[in-house]
Amino acid sequence: MSQQPLISDREAYFLERLDRGDRIEADDWMPEEYRRQLVRLISIHAVSEIMGALPEKEWVPRAPTLYRKLAITAKVQDEVGHGQLLIRVAEDLMRPWGKTRDDIMEDLFAGRLKYHNVFHMATPTWADAGIIGWLVDGAAVITQGMSLSCSYAPYARALQRIVEEEGFHIQHGESICLALAEGTPMQRAMLQDALTRWWPALLMFFGPPEKSELSTNQLRNLRYRIRSKTNEELRQRFFSKYVHRIRSLGLQIPDRTLAQDAVTKEWHYQQPDWDLFRQIVNNHGPRSQERLGLRRTTYEEGAWVRRMAAQASSV
Amino acid sequence: MRNLDSEVYEVFAQSDSLSPHVHVFNVQASSPEMALVLAEENFFRRAEFVSLWVVRRDHIHHLGFGDRDGFKKTAKPYRTTDDYKYLRDKWRYYREHPMNPDADRTSTQGGHEHDFTRD
Numbered sequence: 202m203s204q205q206p207l208i209s210d211r212e213a214y215f216l217e218r219l220d221r222g223d224r225i226e227a228d229d230w231m232p233e234e235y236r237r238q239l240v241r242l243i244s245i246h247a248v249s250e251i252m253g254a255l256p257e258k259e260w261v262p263r264a265p266t267l268y269r270k271l272a273i274t275a276k277v278q279d280e281v282g283h284g285q286l287l288i289r290v291a292e293d294l295m296r297p298w299g300k301t302r303d304d305i306m307e308d309l310f311a312g313r314l315k316y317h318n319v320f321h322m323a324t325p326t327w328a329d330a331g332i333i334g335w336l337v338d339g340a341a342v343i344t345q346g347m348s349l350s351c352s353y354a355p356y357a358r359a360l361q362r363i364v365e366e367e368g369f370h371i372q373h374g375e376s377i378c379l380a381l382a383e384g385t386p387m388q389r390a391m392l393q394d395a396l397t398r399w400w401p402a403l404l405m406f407f408g409p410p411e412k413s414e415l416s417t418n419q420l421r422n423l424r425y426r427i428r429s430k431t432n433e434e435l436r437q438r439f440f441s442k443y444v445h446r447i448r449s450l451g452l453q454i455p456d457r458t459l460a461q462d463a464v465t466k467e468w469h470y471q472q473p474d475w476d477l478f479r480q481i482v483n484n485h486g487p488r489s490q491e492r493l494g495l496r497r498t499t500y501e502e503g504a505w506v507r508r509m510a511a512q513a514s515s516v
Numbered sequence: 517m518r519n520l521d522s523e524v525y526e527v528f529a530q531s532d533s534l535s536p537h538v539h540v541f542n543v544q545a546s547s548p549e550m551a552l553v554l555a556e557e558n559f560f561r562r563a564e565f566v567s568l569w570v571v572r573r574d575h576i577h578h579l580g581f582g583d584r585d586g587f588k589k590t591a592k593p594y595r596t597t598d599d600y601k602y603l604r605d606k607w608r609y610y611r612e613h614p615m616n617p618d619a620d621r622t623s624t625q626g627g628h629e630h631d632f633t634r635d
Contacts, residue, residue: 202607223533224533224534226533226567266592269593271595272594272595275594277593284632352532354534357533357534358534361534368597369595369596369597369600372597372600372603373600375600375603375607376603377605379603382615393617424601445611446607446611448614449607449610449611449614449615450610450614450615451614451615451616451617452617453617
C-alpha cells in the first residue's frame with residue numbers, strides 16, 4: 202500500500218527556497234495554494250487602491266486652496282496608478298488560469314472580491330481627507346512595510362514603488378491635519394469629529410485580532426513568507442506610532458480604555474464591532490453601494506476607450 | 517545590407533531580486549543564446565547577478581530621441597515632500613508642547629511662527 206506524501210518533492214524544494222530567503226518570480230514553479238493566496242491578497246490590494254481613490258476624489262472639487270487641490274489630485278492619481286501596478290502583478294499570476302483584469306473588475310462588481318473596510322466610509326468634511334492621508338495611509342504603510350519582505354518578488358518590487366509614494370501621501374495628510382489643529386475652534390472641532398468617526402475603521406483596517414490561535418490562512422501565509430506579522434502585531438505598531446502624535450495635537454481618541462502596559466508595552470483598547478466590520482467589507486458599509494455603482498458606471502462608460510486602445514496597438 | 521541592429525543585443529542585469537533590471541551595455545551576437553553567453557563573459561566575470569536579460573536592439577522602442585529636453589518636467593512641489601519639510605519641526609514642537617484641547621489657539625500660538633499660508 203502506497204502512502205500519499207504530505208507534500209511533494211517539488212513543494213519541499215519550494216519551501217526550502219523560501220527558508221533560504223529566495224524570492225519567487227512569476228515564471229518559477231509554485232504550489233497552486235501559494236498562487237491562490239497571492240492572487241487573493243494582491244487583487245484585494247489592487248481594487249482597494251482603485252476604490253480608495255473615490256473617497257478622496259470627492260474632495261478634489263472642494264479643496265480649500267489651489268495648492269491643496271493640486272496635491273490631492275496628485276494623490277488620487279497616485280492611488281489609481283498603484284491599482285494599475287498591482288493589477289499587472291495579479292494578471293501575471295492569473296495567466297495559467299486564463300484570467301485577466303476584466304475578471305478582477307467583474308469579481309469586484311459581483312461582490313466576490315472585497316476591498317478594504319476604510320474605503321466604504323463617508324468623507325463628509327475636508328478633515329476626513331486629512332485623516333485618510335495621515336492615518337489611513339499611515340496604517341496602510343505599516344501593512345505594506347511588512348509586505349516588502351514578501352517572498353513573491355514582483356509584489357515586493359511593486360510595493361517599493363508604492364510605499365515611496367505613500368510617504369508623500371502621509372505628509373500631505375499630516376499637513377492638512379496640522380493646519381486644522383492649529384486653526385480656528387471650528388476647524389479643530391472638524392478634525393476631532395473626523396478622528397472620532399475614523400477611529401473604529403482604523404482599528405478594523407488590520408483585521409480581527411488572532412487571540413491565541415491563527416487561522417489556517419494566516420498560518421499558510423506565514424509559512425509561505427507572504428506575510429511576517431499577525432493582524433494584532435500590526436495594530437499594536439499603529440498604536441505605538443500614532444497615539445502620542447494624535448494626543449500631542451490635543452485630540453481625544455474615542456476610547457477611554459486605551460492604554461499601554463508599562464511593562465509589556467502592549468496596548469489595551471476597546472475592540473471595534475467586528476460584526477459591523479464583516480457587514481462593511483461585504484458591501485453593506487455607509488458608502489459601499491454608491492462607490493461600487495460609480496466604479497461600475499465608469500467601467501461601462503469607459504468600455505469604448507478600452508476597445509479603441511486595444512485596436513490602436515494592432516495598427 | 518546587414519541589419520546591424522538585429523545583431524546587437526542590449527544587456528540588462530538585476531543584482532538582487534528587489535532591484536530593477538539595469539542596463540549594462542550591449543553585445544554583438546548571431547542569436548539570443550550567443551548574446552547571453554557573451555554578456556555573461558563580458559560583464560560578469562566578477563560581479564554577481566540574479567537575472568540577465570538580452571533584448572534585440574530593434575525590439576526596443578524609444579520615446580522622443582530628438583528632443584531630450586522635452587523629458588525635463590516642470591517643478592511639481594505639490595507632488596513631492598519638498599514642501600512638507602516643515603512638518604518634522606512641528607511634530608517635535610508639539611511632542612514637547614502638546615496642544616491643550618480646550619485652549620484658544622490664537623492666544624497660545626503667540627511668538628511661535630509657522631507657515632499657515634497653505635489653508
